Amino acid sequence: MLLRYFYDEKLAHASYLVGCQKTGEAIVIDPGRNLQPYFQVAQAEGVSIVAATETHIHADFVSGVRELGVAHQAKLYLSDEGDADWKYQYADGLNHQLLRDGDRFAIGNLFFQVMHTPGHTPESISFLLTDRGGNADRPIGIFTGAFVFVGDIGRPDLLEKAAGVAGTADAGARAMFKSLLKFKQLPDYLQVWPAHGAGSACGKALGAVPSSTVGYEKMFNWAMQYTDEEEFVHALLDGQPEPPKYFAVMKHVNKVGPALLRDLPAVTEETEAEKLKRWLAEGQQVVDTRSARAFAQGHVAGTVNIPFNKAFPNWAGWLVDYNRPVYFLTNPGELDELLQALRSVGIDNAAGVMDVNRILPEGVFELESYAETTPLEAARQVESGEVHVVDVRNLTEWQEGHIPNAQHIMLGTLPGRLDEIPEDKPILVQCRSGARSAIAASILQANGFKQVLNLSGGFVQWQKDGLESV
Secondary structure, three states: OEEEEEEEEOOOOEEEEEEEOOOOEEEEEEOOOOOHHHHHHHHHHHHHHEEEOOOOOOOOOOHHHHHHHOOOOOEEEEOOOOHHOOOOOOOOOOOOEEEOOOOOOEOOEEEEEEEOOOOOOOOOOEEEEEEHHHOOOOOOOEEEEEOOOOOOOOOOOOOHHHHOOOHHHHHHHEEEEHHHHHHHOOOOOOEEEOEEOOOOOOOOOOOOOOOHHHHHHHHHHHHHHHHOHHHHHHHHHHOOOOOOOHHHHHHHHHHHHOOOOOOOOOOOOOOOOHHHHHHEEEOOOEEEEHHHHHHHOOOOOEEEEEOOOOOOOOOHHOOOOOOOOOOEOHHHHHHHEEEEEHHOOOOOOOEEEHHHHHHHHOOOOEOOEEEEEOHHHHHHHHHHHEEEEOOOOOHHHHHHHHOOOOOOOOHHHHHHHHHOOOOOOOOOOOOOOOHHHHHHHHHHHHHHOOOOEEEHHHHHHHOOOOOOOO
């Protein structure tokens, strides 16, 4: 048996290539939209990808299952659990098999048994894998998707918080409690292969270890320690982070079927400054992907800064309007990787890019900037009310402690709440360390709040300096 692990750090997403070396056949489990890594490994290992499956309709990235079925003629194994709202709408016309609890299918000498594990989503399934090619008659492990993670379990509140389906969080938590009872009956020796790792918004305390065992999770996963359903439901729903608003978009895209990559329009590389002037004059979305420090020192007015780093897809998904063209000022050498990151969260509306390092020195634009300040420098202004503090951290971070008289507006919701911010004094933006607040500073400046300060070191440094918090 061949088992290969793939991990996208920008999405905290894990996927797997599982192959039967005797027959040369392989399946991809929970694939991302970029299929190249799977085919590269398959070719190197001498297997052919003949099938694809996923544990549920994902909310945090665009699935590559449809792409594998259409562009590569892979057979698709898709969940048929859940009600009518949770059925795949693109399967007709493709080679596929619908799966329910207890079903089995084989890839070569590898046998997969389906276990319905609702809670995170109604249609969620897990796969128990038995290697018959190695003469095993018992499973070696279980692919749990967003059901059981290392140290955590899938959140049940996404339908309610991200998709607006009222009342589903409590029902999902109760379904999860019952699914965990089934999980606890599995042999301790089974390996656990989840679809997400630390940093994923599909849970609240995911571990950074890529895999675990059923026995280890029974002993140390916080969610496995509850025997009372009511206590479990309360604990599971408490403290879940804000789900990125693009999660609702991803659910829809992955249900109806993502666009094929070959059908996406080409992205034009522009060189003339007049193009940028036109984009801004038309009120288009223009994103500068340089580092926060470089952006702060000088940028074109009206542009927003989302640094191209590990967190880029998440904040792009939060802040980019999926229904309007979006343009990028970036390093041309990063263009392919940039488009891959955008498309991984369904941002297929990138309309143009421009070399930011070429356009800025030309002197065509009068650049603006914003300053950073340290907590010790800002403390007197905060205390006297000379500045208005906007805290853009998550709600759980805010509740654990914050600067006195600060206003809490989580970064992802900031563009829609600008009218709540006073315009009669400078704005001091603050997060945990200064990274998210830098993005917030760019959003504020692009929307007319020109007197903006970013708190260097954020709330962590504020506390280290012994300044007051509540």
